[in-house]
Amino acid sequence: MSSGANPVHLPGPELAGPTTLDAMQEMGEMVPRTAAPRPIPAGGLVAACDVIVVLAIFFVMFIGISADRMPDGLDAFLSLRITVRNVLLIVCFASGILFVLRWVGLYDASRVRHWQGEVRRILVATVPISGMAALVPAAGHTQGPVDPTSLLMFTGGMFCALVAVRRVRARLARGPQRRRVIIVGTGPRALRIYRELCADVLTPYSVLGFVDSLDAGSTANGTFITRRTLGRLEDLERLLVGEHVDEVHIGLPVRSRYEEITETIRICEHLGVKALYQADIFDTVLAKPRVQGVTTASTPQVHLQMAPEGVLVIVKRLLDVLGAAAILSLFAPILVVAAAAIRLTSDGPVIYAQERYGLNRRRFRMFKFRTMVQDAERLQASLESRNEASGPVFKIADDPRITRVGRFLRRSSIDEFPQLFNVLRGDMSLVGPRPLPLRDVNRFTRTGDLRRFSVRPGLTCLWQISGRSGVGFDDWIALDLQYIDRWSLFLDMLILVRTIPAVVRGTGAR
Secondary structure, X not given: OOOOOOOEEOOOHHHOOOOOHHHHHHOOOOOOOOOOOOEOOOHHHHHHHHXXXXXXXXXXXXXXXXXXXOOOOHHHHHOOOOOHHHHHHHHHHHHHHHHHHHHOOOOEOOOXXXXXXXXXXXXXHHHHHHHHHHHHHHHOOOOOOOOHHHHHHHHHHHHHHHHHHHHHHHHHOOOOOOEEEEEEOOOHHHHHHHHHHHHOOOOOEEEEEEEOOOOHHHOOOOHHHHOOEEEOHHHHHHHHHHOOOOEEEEOOOHXXXXXXXXXXXXXXXXXXXXXXXXXXXXXXXXXOOOOOOOOOOOOOEEEEOOOOOOHHHHHHHHHHHHHHHHHHHHOHXXXXXXXXXXXXXXXXXXXXXXXXXXXXXXXXXXXXEXXXXXXXXXXXXXXXXXXXXXXXXXOOOOXXXXXXXXXXXXXXXXXXXXXXXXXXXXXXXXXXXXXXXXXXXXXXXXXXXXXXXXXXXXXXOOOHHHOHHHOOHHHHHHHHHHHXXXXXXXXXXXXXXXXXXXXXXXXXXX
């Protein structure tokens, strides 16, 4: 960061020493209460998927062991009479599956600490679930005891399916990147936040440092926080602008630092950075603070959400993956023809990869079909005086660097198709603000415009269906912020539908 402080990658070894009650109290830290069970993110959705896949594998096993009794095959199975007894058995079996999976702790974030731990818990759960699966056919009077081979295949299939559900969930979540954090405060509360981030079982954190208006050296935390102080509270906005930060954790006492907390929240709102403060703002002896919803630390937290979050965002990610895979499969022949045309008509690679800013201004390489000559980036400096776009972006109607094939690819938007691989990788979404080059973002003059990076960038958004290059920069940013503030799955569907005629017409495409 611009302050020159080195990020602290958790867990921090300096804080590993004081583990006894007395040692923690000597450091001025209030000893946290025993953590209550905490559900994993989207735990209900994951549990539903678990039960569905186990039931599906059970029905496959049941059909297999009943095949010799049904000479007419699957039609005979589907024509079996559904009795109240069998329905109740399946409901009880599904409830038993859910009970076992909860009992082994698969949905408790305080018990699921790493990938290997999840696999072990799944392995433990397969034993009682397999036992129930062996009893259900006999209890329903539809089949005798399940043979050992079928039961073994059911157990193995169930284990693989439950592991696969977790791998898919991990891919649809934020990904393996560390969540970058700044802590506001340098007192005991800030130190406790640091400890809880170290102990978080769901997300790897990287604490960039601490910010406070007070002298960190005067606190009871010694030199640990002093060495990691990035600056004063007045520097927070500059720090957030200068480097991508995922979260700002507020560790200031409310009674004496209320105005500074308010200013911190205002800065985070302005820049679109997520702010969090702990719910135990008052010292209590017996009463335990609790907020509704999922928390990510042993102390309940209040999340000041600046962008869409929750289960609907996971659904959006799932739709992104399915949609991108379907489009790539459908238009694969067109992609092959476009690649061949680029290769045959100009020198250079078929795919052009440029570094762009993505979610929370994380950098990634965005893929496009190459539509310009090979040294286009070097030539841009000589064309800056011909820039026709308002604001920091660069656009020329008749850019001399564009090849003959490239002009057609741009008009038809075929050059954007390789970005579907960015969608599959999680760098982009089907719908979201367009990712901008580093050159353009570095020329932003209004810090509030950076809020457009609080969501994952996309292939299309309101800008694309409103005229694209014909829309001025200020209106472009306003449309992006409007999308963030009004986001819903229905809005995404509407934008995707309206993108099709916009692409066919080629309105504003350059």
